[in-house]
Amino acid sequence: xxxxxxxxxxxxxxxxxxxxxxxxxxxxxxxxxxxxxxxxxxxxxxxxxxxxxxxxxxxxxxxxxxxxxxxxxxxxxxxxxxxxxxxxxxxxxxxxxxxxxxxxxxxxxxxxxxxxxxxxxxxxxxxxxxxxxxxxxxxxxxxxxxxxxxxxxxxxxxxxxxxxxxxxxxxxxxxxxxxxxxxxxxxxxxxxxxxxxxxxxxxxxxxxxxxxxxxxxxxxxxxxxxxxxxxxxxxxxxxxxxxxxxxxxxxxxxxxxxxxxxxxxxxxxxxxxxxxxxxxxxxxxxxxxxxxxxxxxxxxxxxxxxxxxxxxxxxxxxxxxxxxxxxxxxxxxxxxxxxxxxxxxxxxxxxxxxxxxxxxxxxxxxxxxxxxxxxxxxxxxxxxxxxxxxxxxxxxxxxxxxxxxxxxxxxxxxxxxxxxxxxxxxxxxxxxxxxx
Numbered sequence: 070x071x072x073x074x075x076x077x078x079x080x081x082x083x084x085x086x087x088x089x090x091x092x093x094x095x096x097x098x099x100x101x102x103x104x105x106x107x108x109x110x111x112x113x114x115x116x117x118x119x120x121x122x123x124x125x126x127x128x129x130x131x132x133x134x135x136x137x138x139x140x141x142x143x144x145x146x147x148x149x150x151x152x153x154x155x156x157x158x159x160x161x162x163x164x165x166x167x168x169x170x171x172x173x174x175x176x177x178x179x180x181x182x183x184x185x186x187x188x189x190x191x192x193x194x195x196x197x198x199x200x201x202x203x204x205x206x207x208x209x210x211x212x213x214x215x216x217x218x219x220x221x222x223x224x225x226x227x228x229x230x231x232x233x234x235x236x237x238x239x240x241x242x243x244x245x246x247x248x249x250x251x252x253x254x255x256x257x258x259x260x261x262x263x264x265x266x267x268x269x270x271x272x273x274x275x276x277x278x279x280x281x282x283x284x285x286x287x288x289x290x291x292x293x294x295x296x297x298x299x300x301x302x303x304x305x306x307x308x309x310x311x312x313x314x315x316x317x318x319x320x321x322x323x324x325x326x327x328x329x330x331x332x333x334x335x336x337x338x339x340x341x342x343x344x345x346x347x348x349x350x351x352x353x354x355x356x357x358x359x360x361x362x363x364x365x366x367x368x369x370x371x372x373x374x375x376x377x378x379x380x381x382x383x384x385x386x387x388x389x390x391x392x393x394x395x396x397x398x399x400x401x402x403x404x405x406x407x408x409x410x411x412x413x414x415x416x417x418x419x420x421x422x423x424x425x426x427x428x429x430x431x432x433x434x435x436x437x438x439x440x441x442x443x444x445x446x447x448x449x450x451x452x453x454x455x456x457x458x459x460x461x462x463x464x465x466x467x468x469x470x471x472x473x474x475x476x477x478x479x480x481x482x483x484x485x486x487x488x489x490x491x492x493x494x495x496x497x498x499x500x501x502x503x504x505x
Contacts, residue, residue, distance in 0.1 A: 076141070076406075077236035079310075082318040082474070084241040086326045088395070089134075089301070089310050091244035093331040094251060095392025096183055097299040099385050100360045102335040103342040105295060107353040109288050110279030111343070117283070117292035122332055126296045128491050129451060130324040131471065131483065132458040133302060137311025138320070139462070139470040143402045144169045144305045147312075148453075151461045162457070169304035169450045170403055176303070176442055177396035178426045181228075184389040185220035185427075186213050188227075190361060191382035200375045205362045213361075221427045224393070225420040231394045232401065233416060236313050240394060247387040248330065254384035255337040258377065262345045271344030274353065286501035290448075293498050297451045298442065299331055301392070304454035305399045312402075319474040334388070360385070397423070452495045459487030 079085045106114045140147040148162030148169075189212050193199035202208035232239045262268055282288050301307055314320075342364065346353050349370060351363045368378040397419050404415035458467060464484045472479055 076313070078313045078315060079241050079318075080237050082314070082323050084237065084245070085134075085310060085314045085318055086323050086330075087244040087248050088236075088240050088313075089130075089307060089323070089327045090248050090330040091240075091391030092301040092306050092310065092395030093299055093327055093392075094248065094334045095299075095388045096180065096187075096385070097295065097392070098331065098335040099255075099338040099388055100183070102295060102299065103339045104359045105291060106275060106339050107343055107346070107359065109291065110282035111275040112278035113280065113282035114288060114292060115275070115339075116278060117289045118295055118335075119332070121289075121293050121296045122300075122328060125293070125491050125494060126300050126302070127324050127328050128483065128486050129297070129302045129455055130300055130307060130327060131320055132467075132487055132491075133304070133307035133454055134311035134314065134320050134324065135467060135470050136454065136458045136462070137308035138314050138316070138318075139466060141312050142406055143309045143312060143399065144454075145403060145407065147308050148457050151457045154463055154466065155461060165304075165453050165457075169453060170399060172303055172442075172446045172450050173305040173396050173399045174423075175446070177393065177400070178423050179442070180389070180393055180396060181221060181224050181423050182217075182427050184386075184393055185217060185224045186361065187382060187385050187389050188223055189213075189220045190365075191379070191386050194365075194375065194378045194382050197375070199365060200369065200378055202365075205366045205369075206358075208365075209358060209361045218424075218428060221424055225424045228390065228394050228397055229416045229420045231390065232398055233413065235412065240398060243394070244391050247391050251334065251384050251387050252330070252337070254380050254387075255334065255341060258381055258384070259337050259341045261371075261377065262341050262348070265345065265348035267348045267350075268344035271347035272340070274347060275339055275343050286498065290498050290501070293495065294442075294448055297447045299335065300328065301395060302451045302454070303447045304450040306395045308454070309399050309402045310395070316473045319476070320471050321475055321479065448495055448499055452492065452499075455487055455491050455495065459484060459492065 079088060108114075136147050136151070137143070140150045142150070143166070145163055145166030148166040149159030150162070152159045152162045190199050193212065199208065199212070231243050234242075297303065311320075314323075342359065343353065345367045346359070346363055349367050351366065364381065365378060368374040368381070371377055397416070400419045401412065401415045404410040404418065405412055410418070464481065467484065468479065468481055471483060
């Protein structure tokens with residue numbers, strides 16, 4: 070099905086892979102994943118996380134990309150067309166599509182605020198104040214409040230410019246450069262940390278499970294939320310990116326590569342930050358300030374610390390930017406497709422709204438905001454998406470779409486896995502968490 074406007078597309082499956090990996094690899098990997106692993110017992114968090122990635126993440130990712138390519142449009146049009154394939158009116162699909170798009174917008178607003186902090190820390194790492202500050206906590210409290218509107222504006226301008234040239238020449242080109250750079254930078258820092266005294270204690274903490282955390286439903290819900298947060302599975306972005314992919318692209322292969330790159334980035338970030346925290350006797354349960362307070366204190370104690378600090382925040386910035394532009398693109402696609410707004414003006418409108426809305430968020434509430442996204446909004450939108458692709462869309466249409474571009478017969482395993490495993494586990498873990 071063709072979209073109602075002249076739709077740009079990725080040049081190849083690697084364009085989709087790098088763009089989707091760019092959406093997936095972000096603050097959820099470098100900022101959120103290490104402190105979740107630290108708070109929730111190391112391997113006791115890794116076990117449910119990797120389980121959810123393999124059992125649920127790949128299936129959900131295949132489903133969302135398939136939904137986008139099958140319908141050729143973003144979530145509002147995709148869910149509407151899914152119902153119409155069953156001979157039903159698409160009004161409910163439109164409503165659910167709007168919910169998913171609004172969740173993406175809300176996430177983009179909160180995300181922009183944190184990316185603005187990252188840019189501030191990167192700039193101040195280069196010119197010196199972030200590295201030379203006597204008290205990292207005091208500097209952090211100052212930096213996240215001082216001239217924050219300026220740094221938010223810089224963030225949205227950079228994001229808008231990154232996608233201005235469209236999909237192939239904008240998003241795809243940026244992500245093909247940035248994703249390898251992120252992996253290389255994280256690898257360099259991870260190797261350096263491995264040689265720190267007492268770093269082995271961090272590895273022991275990370276890879277030895279604490280069973281009391283493993284039997285806690287919250288650990289599993291947060292692991293599931295982390296998977297959906299990190300892989301951008303919220304019934305919007307991956308549907309949009311799927312709509313930009315070609316029929317010749319192998320969706321299954323693409324999904325596996327996206328998950329591999331995303332999981333690799335998460336594990337490297339954890340193997341960088343947690344051993345460094347143990348090497349210098351810092352608090353592993355420090356939560357969100359782990360990246361902004363603890364890591365700068367560690368870099369101050371290392372030879373060539375300022376250079377390493379700059380490298381670290383460049384990696385964080387690149388990861389954060391590729392994720393943010395995917396959220397913005399979700400809204401831009403809607404404005405182009407549904408309201409026929411030219412791309413440039415759609416980008417200006419979205420970036421302006423995000424800039425203005427960012428100022429209503431209180432800095433101290435960011436952690437609670439992330440918890441709401443992880444525990445409620447994102448899993449619910451991911452569930453909506455799974456229900457539509459695996460229950461509403463006729464199974465033959467799903468199989469045919471996935472088969473397109475795949476060299477070998479795939480069988481019909483994806484349908485029961487999506488219906489009974491993916492949907493059921495999301496519901497069960499969500500109920501266990503909210504009723505505990």
